[in-house]
Amino acid sequence: MAKRRKLKKQVYFVLIGIILFIGLIIFGINRYNLYKYHQTNEYKLIEIGYSNDEVQKILEFDEEKINYFLNNTKNTRIIDLLNETYYLDKNFDKYISYMNEYSNLSTTDVIRNINIHLDKDFYEETYPTNTELDTSMLVNKYYYLSEDYVPDDLVTVSQTYSWGEAGSQRIREVVYNAFLDMWNVANDAGYYLMINSSYRTYQDQESVYNNYRNTSGQTYADSIAARPGYSEHQTGLAIDIFSRTNTSSATFASSEEASWLKENAYKFGFILRYPEGKEDITGTTYEAWHYRYVGVDIATYIYEHNITFDEYYAYFLE
Numbered sequence: 001m002a003k004r005r006k007l008k009k010q011v012y013f014v015l016i017g018i019i020l021f022i023g024l025i026i027f028g029i030n031r032y033n034l035y036k037y038h039q040t041n042e043y044k045l046i047e048i049g050y051s052n053d054e055v056q057k058i059l060e061f062d063e064e065k066i067n068y069f070l071n072n073t074k075n076t077r078i079i080d081l082l083n084e085t086y087y088l089d090k091n092f093d094k095y096i097s098y099m100n101e102y103s104n105l106s107t108t109d110v111i112r113n114i115n116i117h118l119d120k121d122f123y124e125e126t127y128p129t130n131t132e133l134d135t136s137m138l139v140n141k142y143y144y145l146s147e148d149y150v151p152d153d154l155v156t157v158s159q160t161y162s163w164g165e166a167g168s169q170r171i172r173e174v175v176y177n178a179f180l181d182m183w184n185v186a187n188d189a190g191y192y193l194m195i196n197s198s199y200r201t202y203q204d205q206e207s208v209y210n211n212y213r214n215t216s217g218q219t220y221a222d223s224i225a226a227r228p229g230y231s232e233h234q235t236g237l238a239i240d241i242f243s244r245t246n247t248s249s250a251t252f253a254s255s256e257e258a259s260w261l262k263e264n265a266y267k268f269g270f271i272l273r274y275p276e277g278k279e280d281i282t283g284t285t286y287e288a289w290h291y292r293y294v295g296v297d298i299a300t301y302i303y304e305h306n307i308t309f310d311e312y313y314a315y316f317l318e
Protein backbone atom coordinates (compact mmCIF):
# COMPACT_ATOMS: atom_id res chain seq x y z
CA MET A 1 0.00 0.00 0.00
CA ALA A 2 2.77 2.45 1.07
CA LYS A 3 4.76 1.58 -1.97
CA ARG A 4 1.88 2.48 -4.32
CA ARG A 5 1.35 5.81 -2.57
CA LYS A 6 5.05 6.58 -2.96
CA LEU A 7 4.82 5.84 -6.68
CA LYS A 8 1.81 8.13 -7.04
CA LYS A 9 3.77 10.92 -5.34
CA GLN A 10 6.70 10.46 -7.70
CA VAL A 11 4.45 10.66 -10.79
CA TYR A 12 2.93 13.80 -9.32
CA PHE A 13 6.35 15.45 -8.98
CA VAL A 14 7.41 14.41 -12.47
CA LEU A 15 4.21 15.94 -13.88
CA ILE A 16 4.77 19.20 -12.03
CA GLY A 17 8.33 19.19 -13.29
CA ILE A 18 7.20 18.73 -16.90
CA ILE A 19 4.58 21.50 -16.56
CA LEU A 20 7.16 23.88 -15.05
CA PHE A 21 9.61 23.03 -17.82
CA ILE A 22 7.06 23.70 -20.56
CA GLY A 23 6.04 26.93 -18.83
CA LEU A 24 9.66 28.02 -18.71
CA ILE A 25 10.13 27.29 -22.40
CA ILE A 26 7.01 29.29 -23.32
CA PHE A 27 8.18 32.15 -21.13
CA GLY A 28 11.62 32.01 -22.73
CA ILE A 29 10.21 32.01 -26.25
CA ASN A 30 8.04 35.01 -25.39
CA ARG A 31 10.95 36.89 -23.93
CA TYR A 32 13.05 36.03 -26.95
CA ASN A 33 10.34 37.18 -29.37
CA LEU A 34 9.97 40.42 -27.46
CA TYR A 35 13.72 40.87 -27.56
CA LYS A 36 13.73 40.19 -31.30
CA TYR A 37 10.87 42.66 -31.84
CA HIS A 38 12.77 45.34 -29.97
CA GLN A 39 15.57 44.87 -32.46
CA THR A 40 13.29 45.55 -35.46
CA ASN A 41 13.22 48.86 -37.32
CA GLU A 42 9.48 48.93 -36.84
CA TYR A 43 9.81 48.98 -33.04
CA LYS A 44 12.67 51.50 -33.13
CA LEU A 45 10.68 53.86 -35.37
CA ILE A 46 7.65 53.66 -33.10
CA GLU A 47 9.95 54.44 -30.16
CA ILE A 48 11.17 57.56 -32.04
CA GLY A 49 7.55 58.66 -32.25
CA TYR A 50 6.30 57.65 -35.69
CA SER A 51 2.75 56.33 -36.06
CA ASN A 52 2.08 52.88 -37.50
CA ASP A 53 1.10 54.43 -40.83
CA GLU A 54 4.27 56.49 -40.96
CA VAL A 55 6.37 53.47 -40.05
CA GLN A 56 4.88 51.49 -42.92
CA LYS A 57 5.73 54.35 -45.31
CA ILE A 58 9.28 54.63 -43.97
CA LEU A 59 9.89 50.89 -44.28
CA GLU A 60 9.14 51.13 -48.00
CA PHE A 61 12.23 53.32 -48.55
CA ASP A 62 15.70 51.89 -49.16
CA GLU A 63 18.03 50.89 -46.34
CA GLU A 64 20.01 54.11 -46.41
CA LYS A 65 16.85 56.19 -45.95
CA ILE A 66 15.51 53.91 -43.21
CA ASN A 67 18.80 54.36 -41.37
CA TYR A 68 18.44 58.11 -41.73
CA PHE A 69 15.07 57.95 -39.96
CA LEU A 70 16.50 55.64 -37.27
CA ASN A 71 19.38 57.98 -36.52
CA ASN A 72 17.45 61.24 -36.38
CA THR A 73 14.63 62.70 -34.36
CA LYS A 74 11.07 62.48 -35.66
CA ASN A 75 10.50 64.49 -38.85
CA THR A 76 7.44 63.52 -40.87
CA ARG A 77 8.14 66.12 -43.58
CA ILE A 78 10.99 63.94 -44.80
CA ILE A 79 8.47 61.19 -45.56
CA ASP A 80 6.54 63.67 -47.74
CA LEU A 81 9.77 64.86 -49.31
CA LEU A 82 10.82 61.34 -50.31
CA ASN A 83 7.39 60.72 -51.81
CA GLU A 84 7.47 63.85 -54.00
CA THR A 85 7.16 63.20 -57.75
CA TYR A 86 10.38 64.95 -58.73
CA TYR A 87 12.51 63.79 -55.80
CA LEU A 88 16.11 63.08 -56.81
CA ASP A 89 18.27 60.90 -54.58
CA LYS A 90 21.48 62.81 -55.40
CA ASN A 91 19.97 65.94 -53.83
CA PHE A 92 18.87 64.35 -50.54
CA ASP A 93 21.30 66.21 -48.26
CA LYS A 94 20.63 69.50 -50.04
CA TYR A 95 16.87 69.09 -49.65
CA ILE A 96 17.23 68.46 -45.92
CA SER A 97 19.38 71.49 -45.17
CA TYR A 98 17.30 73.73 -47.46
CA MET A 99 14.09 72.48 -45.84
CA ASN A 100 15.49 73.24 -42.40
CA GLU A 101 16.46 76.72 -43.52
CA TYR A 102 13.10 77.48 -45.17
CA SER A 103 10.61 75.63 -42.97
CA ASN A 104 7.65 77.53 -44.45
CA LEU A 105 8.18 76.06 -47.93
CA SER A 106 6.15 73.07 -49.06
CA THR A 107 8.09 69.90 -49.82
CA THR A 108 7.09 70.34 -53.48
CA ASP A 109 8.78 73.74 -53.55
CA VAL A 110 11.83 72.41 -51.72
CA ILE A 111 12.27 69.68 -54.34
CA ARG A 112 11.77 72.08 -57.25
CA ASN A 113 14.02 74.84 -55.95
CA ILE A 114 16.92 72.52 -55.23
CA ASN A 115 16.50 70.59 -58.48
CA ILE A 116 16.73 73.71 -60.63
CA HIS A 117 19.27 75.60 -58.44
CA LEU A 118 16.80 78.22 -57.19
CA ASP A 119 18.50 78.00 -53.79
CA LYS A 120 21.15 80.10 -55.52
CA ASP A 121 20.61 83.56 -56.98
CA PHE A 122 20.41 83.86 -60.75
CA TYR A 123 23.90 83.87 -62.30
CA GLU A 124 25.42 83.05 -58.88
CA GLU A 125 26.57 79.57 -59.85
CA THR A 126 26.65 78.87 -63.55
CA TYR A 127 27.52 75.93 -65.76
CA PRO A 128 28.26 75.48 -69.45
CA THR A 129 25.22 73.74 -70.89
CA ASN A 130 25.42 70.32 -72.46
CA THR A 131 24.95 71.08 -76.15
CA GLU A 132 25.12 67.38 -76.99
CA LEU A 133 21.56 67.18 -75.75
CA ASP A 134 20.77 69.00 -78.98
CA THR A 135 17.10 70.04 -79.05
CA SER A 136 16.86 69.24 -75.31
CA MET A 137 19.67 71.55 -74.20
CA LEU A 138 18.90 73.95 -71.37
CA VAL A 139 19.74 77.62 -71.46
CA ASN A 140 18.61 79.71 -68.52
CA LYS A 141 20.13 81.84 -65.76
CA TYR A 142 22.30 78.94 -64.57
CA TYR A 143 23.23 77.25 -67.86
CA TYR A 144 24.93 79.15 -70.63
CA LEU A 145 26.24 78.76 -74.14
CA SER A 146 29.82 79.65 -75.00
CA GLU A 147 30.70 82.66 -77.10
CA ASP A 148 31.47 80.48 -80.09
CA TYR A 149 28.34 78.32 -80.04
CA VAL A 150 26.57 78.62 -83.37
CA PRO A 151 24.05 75.95 -84.49
CA ASP A 152 25.29 74.33 -87.70
CA ASP A 153 21.92 73.85 -89.37
CA LEU A 154 20.42 77.33 -89.36
CA VAL A 155 18.00 78.03 -92.19
CA THR A 156 16.44 81.29 -93.28
CA VAL A 157 12.76 81.80 -92.51
CA SER A 158 10.70 82.88 -95.50
CA GLN A 159 9.23 86.36 -95.30
CA THR A 160 5.82 84.74 -95.68
CA TYR A 161 6.16 83.82 -92.01
CA SER A 162 8.49 86.44 -90.58
CA TRP A 163 8.99 90.12 -90.02
CA GLY A 164 12.23 91.94 -90.70
CA GLU A 165 14.59 92.18 -93.63
CA ALA A 166 14.92 89.24 -95.98
CA GLY A 167 17.30 86.68 -94.50
CA SER A 168 17.30 88.27 -91.07
CA GLN A 169 15.30 85.50 -89.36
CA ARG A 170 17.12 82.22 -88.95
CA ILE A 171 16.27 79.09 -86.95
CA ARG A 172 17.42 75.50 -86.88
CA GLU A 173 16.05 73.35 -89.65
CA VAL A 174 14.20 70.97 -87.30
CA VAL A 175 12.47 73.97 -85.73
CA TYR A 176 11.52 75.43 -89.09
CA ASN A 177 9.92 72.18 -90.23
CA ALA A 178 7.91 71.92 -87.02
CA PHE A 179 6.94 75.59 -87.28
CA LEU A 180 5.68 75.13 -90.85
CA ASP A 181 3.52 72.19 -89.77
CA MET A 182 2.12 74.33 -86.98
CA TRP A 183 1.71 77.33 -89.24
CA ASN A 184 -0.48 75.34 -91.64
CA VAL A 185 -2.75 74.01 -88.94
CA ALA A 186 -3.03 77.46 -87.36
CA ASN A 187 -3.77 78.95 -90.77
CA ASP A 188 -6.58 76.43 -91.33
CA ALA A 189 -8.00 77.54 -87.99
CA GLY A 190 -7.92 81.16 -89.20
CA TYR A 191 -4.69 82.39 -87.60
CA TYR A 192 -1.73 83.88 -89.41
CA LEU A 193 1.42 83.34 -87.32
CA MET A 194 4.52 85.46 -87.83
CA ILE A 195 8.02 85.03 -86.42
CA ASN A 196 9.26 88.24 -84.92
CA SER A 197 12.59 87.12 -83.51
CA SER A 198 14.62 83.95 -83.84
CA TYR A 199 18.31 83.03 -83.69
CA ARG A 200 20.48 85.65 -82.03
CA THR A 201 24.25 85.56 -82.02
CA TYR A 202 26.29 85.86 -78.84
CA GLN A 203 27.56 89.19 -80.14
CA ASP A 204 24.00 90.48 -80.64
CA GLN A 205 23.14 89.60 -77.06
CA GLU A 206 26.33 91.19 -75.83
CA SER A 207 25.65 94.50 -77.51
CA VAL A 208 22.00 94.58 -76.36
CA TYR A 209 22.89 93.70 -72.77
CA ASN A 210 25.87 96.03 -72.56
CA ASN A 211 23.81 98.84 -73.97
CA TYR A 212 21.23 98.49 -71.16
CA ARG A 213 23.93 98.05 -68.56
CA ASN A 214 25.92 101.08 -69.65
CA THR A 215 22.91 103.36 -69.74
CA SER A 216 20.80 102.05 -66.82
CA GLY A 217 22.99 99.76 -64.71
CA GLN A 218 23.31 96.00 -64.26
CA THR A 219 20.14 95.49 -62.19
CA TYR A 220 18.03 97.07 -64.88
CA ALA A 221 19.90 95.25 -67.65
CA ASP A 222 19.33 91.89 -65.88
CA SER A 223 15.64 92.63 -65.53
CA ILE A 224 15.15 93.28 -69.22
CA ALA A 225 17.71 91.19 -71.11
CA ALA A 226 19.60 87.94 -70.72
CA ARG A 227 23.32 88.18 -70.16
CA PRO A 228 25.35 87.19 -73.23
CA GLY A 229 25.31 83.38 -73.56
CA TYR A 230 22.21 83.04 -71.38
CA SER A 231 19.61 83.74 -74.05
CA GLU A 232 17.70 80.79 -75.46
CA HIS A 233 17.68 82.57 -78.79
CA GLN A 234 21.33 81.59 -79.27
CA THR A 235 20.27 77.93 -79.48
CA GLY A 236 18.34 78.55 -82.70
CA LEU A 237 15.52 76.61 -81.00
CA ALA A 238 13.56 79.61 -79.72
CA ILE A 239 11.19 81.82 -81.67
CA ASP A 240 9.07 84.79 -80.77
CA ILE A 241 5.74 84.22 -82.47
CA PHE A 242 3.17 86.94 -83.01
CA SER A 243 0.34 87.22 -85.50
CA ARG A 244 0.19 89.25 -88.68
CA THR A 245 -2.23 91.65 -87.04
CA ASN A 246 -0.64 91.81 -83.60
CA THR A 247 3.05 92.30 -82.90
CA SER A 248 2.62 94.09 -79.63
CA SER A 249 4.07 92.43 -76.56
CA ALA A 250 1.63 94.51 -74.52
CA THR A 251 -1.51 93.05 -76.10
CA PHE A 252 -0.48 89.79 -77.73
CA ALA A 253 -1.13 87.75 -74.57
CA SER A 254 -4.88 88.42 -74.82
CA SER A 255 -5.09 87.65 -78.54
CA GLU A 256 -6.77 84.57 -80.00
CA GLU A 257 -3.49 83.56 -81.60
CA ALA A 258 -1.79 83.50 -78.19
CA SER A 259 -4.56 81.29 -76.80
CA TRP A 260 -4.35 78.99 -79.79
CA LEU A 261 -0.57 78.65 -79.44
CA LYS A 262 -0.82 77.97 -75.73
CA GLU A 263 -3.19 75.06 -76.28
CA ASN A 264 -1.75 73.64 -79.50
CA ALA A 265 1.99 74.38 -79.85
CA TYR A 266 3.03 71.27 -77.89
CA LYS A 267 1.52 69.05 -80.59
CA PHE A 268 4.29 70.32 -82.87
CA GLY A 269 7.07 70.16 -80.26
CA PHE A 270 6.93 73.73 -78.95
CA ILE A 271 6.50 74.89 -75.35
CA LEU A 272 5.52 78.24 -73.93
CA ARG A 273 8.87 78.75 -72.27
CA TYR A 274 8.08 81.58 -69.84
CA PRO A 275 4.50 81.02 -68.68
CA GLU A 276 2.40 83.28 -66.53
CA GLY A 277 2.67 82.49 -62.83
CA LYS A 278 6.02 80.72 -63.26
CA GLU A 279 8.18 83.84 -63.27
CA ASP A 280 9.91 82.85 -60.01
CA ILE A 281 10.92 79.55 -61.55
CA THR A 282 12.04 80.69 -64.99
CA GLY A 283 13.45 84.01 -63.79
CA THR A 284 11.79 85.61 -66.78
CA THR A 285 8.61 87.64 -67.02
CA TYR A 286 5.63 86.08 -68.78
CA GLU A 287 6.23 86.08 -72.52
CA ALA A 288 3.15 84.93 -74.42
CA TRP A 289 5.15 84.92 -77.67
CA HIS A 290 8.36 83.09 -76.75
CA TYR A 291 8.20 79.44 -77.87
CA ARG A 292 10.96 76.91 -77.55
CA TYR A 293 11.30 73.77 -79.61
CA VAL A 294 11.96 70.63 -77.52
CA GLY A 295 10.28 67.94 -79.65
CA VAL A 296 6.78 66.53 -79.34
CA ASP A 297 7.41 64.04 -76.49
CA ILE A 298 8.97 66.53 -74.09
CA ALA A 299 6.56 69.30 -75.09
CA THR A 300 3.59 67.02 -74.44
CA TYR A 301 4.87 66.00 -71.01
CA ILE A 302 5.51 69.61 -70.03
CA TYR A 303 2.07 70.68 -71.29
CA GLU A 304 0.24 67.85 -69.52
CA HIS A 305 2.11 68.20 -66.21
CA ASN A 306 2.14 71.99 -66.22
CA ILE A 307 5.83 72.25 -65.34
CA THR A 308 8.61 74.37 -66.80
CA PHE A 309 11.40 73.10 -69.02
CA ASP A 310 13.82 73.94 -66.19
CA GLU A 311 12.05 71.40 -63.95
CA TYR A 312 11.78 68.82 -66.72
CA TYR A 313 15.48 69.15 -67.50
CA ALA A 314 16.56 68.73 -63.88
CA TYR A 315 14.54 65.59 -63.40
CA PHE A 316 14.78 63.79 -66.73
CA LEU A 317 17.84 65.07 -68.56
CA GLU A 318 20.53 66.42 -66.26
Ligand SMILES: [Zn+2]
Nearest residue numbers: 238239240290
Ligand atom coordinates in the same frame (compact mmCIF):
# COMPACT_ATOMS: atom_id res chain seq x y z
ZN1 LIG B 1 12.10 85.31 -77.14
